[in-house]
Amino acid sequence: MTGLLIDGVLRGAADDRTYPNINPATEQSIGTAPDADRADLDAAVGAARRAFDHTEWSRDHEFRAHCLRQLRNGLEAEKDRLRDVLVREAGVPVALTYSIWLDTILDAVSYWADLAVSYPYQTELAARETLAGAAARRMVLHEPIGVVAAITPWNYPLACNIFKVSAALAAGCTVVLKPAPDTPWSGAELGRVIVEHTDIPAGVANVVTAADPLLGEALVRDPRVDLVHFTGSTQVGKQIMVSAADAVTRVCLELGGKSANIVLDDADIPSLGAAFAGVCAHAGQGCALTTRLLLPRSRYDEGIAVAQAAFEALKCGDPSDPEVVVGPVINARQRARILDLIGQGKQEARILVGGGTPQALTTGYYVEPTLFCDVDPDAVIAQQEIFGPVLAVIPYDDVDHAVQIANNSIYGLSAAVHSGDLERAMTLARRIRTGTVSVNGAVWLAADTPFGGYKQSGLGRELGVEGFAEFLETKSVALPG
Numbered sequence: 104m105t106g107l108l109i110d111g112v113l114r115g116a117a118d119d120r121t122y123p124n125i126n127p128a129t130e131q132s133i134g135t136a137p138d139a140d141r142a143d144l145d146a147a148v149g150a151a152r153r154a155f156d157h158t159e160w161s162r163d164h165e166f167r168a169h170c171l172r173q174l175r176n177g178l179e180a181e182k183d184r185l186r187d188v189l190v191r192e193a194g195v196p197v198a199l200t201y202s203i204w205l206d207t208i209l210d211a212v213s214y215w216a217d218l219a220v221s222y223p224y225q226t227e228l229a230a231r232e233t234l235a236g237a238a239a240r241r242m243v244l245h246e247p248i249g250v251v252a253a254i255t256p257w258n259y260p261l262a263c264n265i266f267k268v269s270a271a272l273a274a275g276c277t278v279v280l281k282p283a284p285d286t287p288w289s290g291a292e293l294g295r296v297i298v299e300h301t302d303i304p305a306g307v308a309n310v311v312t313a314a315d316p317l318l319g320e321a322l323v324r325d326p327r328v329d330l331v332h333f334t335g336s337t338q339v340g341k342q343i344m345v346s347a348a349d350a351v352t353r354v355c356l357e358l359g360g361k362s363a364n365i366v367l368d369d370a371d372i373p374s375l376g377a378a379f380a381g382v383c384a385h386a387g388q389g390c391a392l393t394t395r396l397l398l399p400r401s402r403y404d405e406g407i408a409v410a411q412a413a414f415e416a417l418k419c420g421d422p423s424d425p426e427v428v429v430g431p432v433i434n435a436r437q438r439a440r441i442l443d444l445i446g447q448g449k450q451e452a453r454i455l456v457g458g459g460t461p462q463a464l465t466t467g468y469y470v471e472p473t474l475f476c477d478v479d480p481d482a483v484i485a486q487q488e489i490f491g492p493v494l495a496v497i498p499y500d501d502v503d504h505a506v507q508i509a510n511n512s513i514y515g516l517s518a519a520v521h522s523g524d525l526e527r528a529m530t531l532a533r534r535i536r537t538g539t540v541s542v543n544g545a546v547w548l549a550a551d552t553p554f555g556g557y558k559q560s561g562l563g564r565e566l567g568v569e570g571f572a573e574f575l576e577t578k579s580v581a582l583p584g
């Protein structure tokens with residue numbers, strides 16, 4: 104069993120309540136997690152509030168950088184244990200854990216450690232007459248916002264936990280992390296590493312695991328919280344905005360997506376099979392995956408053939424098999440939801456690959472990699488975030504039509520462009536209303552690159568200096584001068 108982290112102590116929930124942690128590949132429990140209740144949450148928020156209001160944490164930039172470097176080292180030292188947790192509780196294929204699910208994301212902790220000391224927390228404005236007519240020296244201070252509620256999903260459990268907690272700590276905030284109910288250990292293990300490997304003081308970082316997602320709502324509604332930093336579905340993001348409104352609590356929201364991959368008519372289509380099938384990585388449970396493939400009519404059949412071959416070659420199965428990239432989806436409810444959307448897709452488009460559950464995998468929450476073509480841009484499978492291994496191929500007539508289809512979405516998280524001409528690709532990238540764009544397979548995800556969504560994909564940014572600034576308040580001070 105893992106523990107809650109409350110006020111510097113790893114402990115069980117009130118009344119020692121626990122709930123099972125289910126491995127989505129075996130449908131069996133791998134152990135238990137503490138099932139926190141309101142009293143545990145109250146203690147965690149109280150500890151975070153006290154640590155923010157009554158310690159030097161928010162002002163001691165050097166000490167925070169030191170603690171974050173310890174955290175990075177601790178996470179490095181515990182990587183194999185964390186990898187095992189990702190595979191067993193989230194069904195992340197082990198091959199993927201060497202990339203953005205675990206190994207490469209640790210760079211963000213070092214980035215925050217550096218920014219904790221190098222950020223310009225105080226600037227003096229250039230001389231200018233004030234609106235009142237008199238001269239004044241004006242200082243702009245950027246101060247930590249206070250207590251952060253970090254609420255995270257199960258698809259990138261460790262990455263989301265690490266990004267949020269380490270950025271909040273680097274900025275001088277204190278934090279209460281509430282991981283998704285399906286992936287409690289990814290949160291609890293981070294809490295354990297904090298206790299065992301760092302000097303982070305009691306109360307500064309707290310982790311509360313619970314079976315009931317609505318404990319998150321209680322956290323959002325707590326008036327002692329200053330910022331809700333959330334990653335998850337657009338639907339829950341909207342509920343969080345409503346809950347946060349009561350106390351006018353600030354929110355930063357990283358939400359869903361339905362991103363387009365636009366292949367221009369001069370692209371090297373035969374080389375794009377891996378890019379097309381990449382939407383099935385981790386069973387398609389990625390917010391920024393390009394789940395709509397836009398092909399020019401002039402090369403439509405060629406593009407479909409490449410996608411079909413790539414989908415048929417995908418290996419779906421046991422996530423601990425190093426050759427697998429398509430593991431199970433997280434739980435039976437998600438599988439049923441995905442299969443229902445695939446069923447709707449069968450009414451509205453032509454299916455080329457998959458469309459059900461793999462016959463050979465009778466245990467585990469598996470869904471076949473599924474390829475639809477001739478999809479109408481307004482079809483349900485072209486509009487809804489499916490969050491499963493499903494690609495919708497849509498033909499377009501010309502570049503204006505491709506832009507119109509790409510932007511025909513309530514979401515605006517990400518996009519991809521493929522072209523033989525980088526200038527043409529860049530012109531297109533500017534016309535797409537999304538927070539990130541990849542050109543010819545280049546990866547934008549890095550510690551210093553702001554990431555987030557336009558439209559209903561979110562509010563604010565994670566990572567980069569912009570992401571750091573989400574955790575800061577701005578104070579202007581005027582001095583005689």
Ligand code: NAD
Nearest residue numbers: 255256257282283316319320335336339357358359360390
């Ligand atoms: P979810 O929205 O169901 O849950 C996310 C978290 O919110 C969980 O911890 C859950 O317990 C909590 N929660 C649920 N109801 C709540 C409420 N009323 N108030 C407060 N907290 C509440 O999301 P999920 O199913 O865990 O994750 C999948 C979703 O996350 C997808 O939509 C995906 O696109 C999105 N996502 C977005 C990003 C991004 O950076 N934009 C990254 C990863 C995942």
